[in-house]
Amino acid sequence: MNSVIEMSSNLKVVIFSVCVVLLYTAYVELHVPRIEPSPPPVINMPGSNTTEDLREDLMTLGKRIYHGRGACALCHDGSGGRAPSLKDIFNVAALRINDSAYRGSAKDARAYIRESMLRPSVYVVEGFALKGEPSPMKSVTLPPAELTEREVRAVVDYIEGVSLRGSAR
Numbered sequence: 034m035n036s037v038i039e040m041s042s043n044l045k046v047v048i049f050s051v052c053v054v055l056l057y058t059a060y061v062e063l064h065v066p067r068i069e070p071s072p073p074p075v076i077n078m079p080g081s082n083t084t085e086d087l088r089e090d091l092m093t094l095g096k097r098i099y100h101g102r103g104a105c106a107l108c109h110d111g112s113g114g115r116a117p118s119l120k121d122i123f124n125v126a127a128l129r130i131n132d133s134a135y136r137g138s139a140k141d142a143r144a145y146i147r148e149s150m151l152r153p154s155v156y157v158v159e160g161f162a163l164k165g166e167p168s169p170m171k172s173v174t175l176p177p178a179e180l181t182e183r184e185v186r187a188v189v190d191y192i193e194g195v196s197l198r199g200s201a202r
């Protein structure tokens with residue numbers, strides 16, 4: 034008889050404990066906000082992707098587009114025949130922006146190059162189209178180039194890089 038009482042009170046303890054655990058779990062589940070695990074921190078080891086490396090990657094992409102899908106080099110071949118040479122575009126851009134005929138919104142060379150790529154007819158370099166005519170250059174967002182925002186930035190990076198090194202065409 035005694036052992037039966039003992040067993041049933043043991044059982045009660047077990048049942049009680051299980052209930053407590055279940056209730057607590059339910060409480061935590063309902064009331065304690067879940068914390069999303071954060072991504073592991075980026076550690077820059079020598080040779081891993083630093084900002085410099087990423088910039089270099091962008092320039093490589095820019096170079097590929099400039100000589101490939103963008104066909105920039107086809108017209109901007111350095112001769113100045115079909116299109117102005119971009120060799121000195123970082124200095125030339127200031128002249129364009131300060132030209133009284135300039136109607137664009139660029140305030141610096143990067144913005145001017147970007148604008149020239151996206152909306153070539155905003156400012157047409159003298160001698161490359163009849164007066165009042167649109168630029169012979171198509172916006173790079175149109176086919177066949179259809180550059181994305183990232184690709185446009187990559188090309189500007191590339192032009193800036195080679196122009197500052199003095200080797201752009």
Ligand code: HEC
Binds near residue numbers: 103117146150158168
């Ligand atoms: C079909 C020929 C052609 C192609 C392809 C072309 N351009 Fe041009 N681009 C021109 C001509 C012509 C001009 C001068 C007329 C003008 O100002 O829009 C010009 C002007 C520019 C200018 C302004 C130059 C200045 O001296 O003010 C920039 C910058 C430029 N292009 C960049 C590019 C880039 C980058 C690409 C490739 C993504 C490209 N162009 C592709 C013909 C071309």
